[in-house]
Amino acid sequence: MPTSREILAQLIAFDTVSRNSNLALIEYIRSYLTEQGVDCELFFDDAGRKANLYATLGPRDRGGICLSGHTDVVPVDGQAWTVPPFELTEQNGRLYGRGTADMKGYIACVLAAVPAFLARPLRLPVHLAFSYDEEVGCLGVRSLIAALEQREHKPLVCIIGEPTELKPVLGHKGKLAMRCQVHGAACHSAYAPQGVNAIEYAAKLIGRLGEIGAALAAPERHDARFDPPYSTVQTGVISGGRALNIVPAECQFDFEVRALPSDDPQQVADDLREYAEAELLPKMRAVKAEADIRFTALSAYPALATDPQAEAAGLIAQLTGSREFSTVAYGTEGGLFDQAGIPTVVCGPGSMEQGHKPDEFVSVEQLARCDAMLARLAEWLRG
Template sequence: MSTSRELLGHLIAFDTTSRESNLAFIDFVRAYLAEVGVTCNVIYNAERTKANLFATIGPSGVPGIVLSGHTDVVPVDGQAWTFPPFTLTERSGKLYGRGAADMKGYIACVLAAVPAFARAKLRIPVHIALSYDEEVGCLGVRSLLEALSQELVKPLLCIIGEPTELRPILGHKGKLAMRCQVHGAACHSAYAPQGVNAIEYAARLIIELGRLGETLQALPHIDDRFDPPFSTVQTGLIAGGKALNIVPEDCSFDFEVRALPSLNPWQIAQQLRQYAESTLLPAMLAISKQCDIRFSELSSYPGLYTSAQSQAAQWIAQFCGSNAFSTVAFGTEGGLFDEAGIPTVICGPGSMEQGHKPDEFITVKQLDACDDMLARVLDFVREG
């Protein structure tokens, strides 16, 4: 039987950066599960270059517990690593490697627990759900959830093992990422009033976006369970123009809304669109009928908040040994599981303080503590 430490070494060795295929990782897990008699469903993307995996241990037709994690990791490009990112290195009780914390450590613990789950007589099934492309917008898990929606029985609980230092997390904000493309009219800068300056109109949109963000920082939009306790709006990328003596014809910018679960982020996008169409476009079209302002979605996922009084919250408190419920600033696939009707919590080993950074690590102590948590899950689901 492999330990979580040994399995983490195998998992780190797979370069599952989101731009790469995760099929070698999935094949490894499938073969590992097959060794103890666990079959799984592999759900490929359209190009068959990536896949989700879903496996069940225990009785069918009974609501179970989902242990869920994403297989992809963020790039190491441009980061100054002391240790090889795709080789697990242990130093002074820390295990270094890309994905060690986010979130192959949790997956390694889940796989290490599989033989014990498979040997036990379970009254409640345990499901293993592994997804792809979480880091680029929670994309892959959607087809996995679509497949689950065909099942007659929904799981009792989903535990997403994002790194929380095994603290029970009940909520996070949702996210909407958008691109705005402003098309103006070029001309020589000496005759600037005869053109439509796409950069300047984009700037007016960005200023309006900031104003909309400021309105979210006051009551009744405050929720002290989150940090910061309000929804945020920010512009992250902008591009436009060709030369200083040409009135720029095109400008685009990308912005995001990180919304409390109580806010639909599309409300902000729609307000910005209305401002563009009612205030800016008429002035632009008066100069050139070719002008336009277009918005397109880049990615989105919903927020999550599971009630502290829910059965799901009480179960995760039992498993991790704490009812100090909290929220996290980063997003997860949890909101999508919740939308699918599966009560969801976030709890996993390691800290996001190490995630996405060079020399990412998880401590051996955290791996051991996660092994203990999954042993308590086994005690809960087994008969007798």
């Protein structure tokens, strides 16, 4: 059977940037599993261009361990790669290519472990869950999780293989991404008071976000397990205006909240909407009745905060040999699994220090350590 490195070379060759279909990669995985007698379920998006894959190895009349990973990767556009991004290159103990760290390296190790999982009867099953569109808001996996919630025997624990250098991670922040559209009224800039300047009102809203962010950063709200140790708010994109001598009628900006498990990111959006309705809209509509401020959710996923005393934490400690649990700054689908009643931990090969960058890589040593961790999982599943 192919090794994890050989499977990784196949996976990297599929350009599964989130804007593209992942079906060719999913078909490769489905064929690989089918050849070993494993049945697969596919959960397609509405357009039929992308799919999640779910498969169970072992008994189906009980819960088991779910190994979850996303198949999409971030773009390489504008990045200065020195090796082909969609071709595996090995140099000095490193395996280069888009997705090697985030997170096709983990998927390759899981697939390479399938023969070991099938070699002898398992007392508990192992479930494989490979999703799409994680990089744009953990979108694809939701339909798969919704299906699992309806089943009599859903997984007992989920291990998400995001790159943590194989250190056990029990927590990450949640995220809410929003778009705010300000609709004012245009006029000649010589008569500016007769218009409603959408950019200026957008600036007031952004300033208010800054005040909310400062309150969230107060020392008494800190959680030292995270870096930074508080919830953050930031505006990342803004556009508006057509010419300097025209009072701008339109402006929009996108902002995000990355919230500690103890904070509700929706509260930030609600506070901003309340400020808009109570303070800004009356002034805007006093000049132009049609003026408006609209908010649209772009994406969201919940935080993860697994109890260090939970069975999931004990299992990952046993598999990695470490009870030095930590958190990560980036998000995963872990909070979604956890909300569905499936306790979740994050642990995978490679480092996010290499993720999303040109010349992304995972080390050969990390891939070998992940292979060994999954071999230990196979023995644990046999009891």
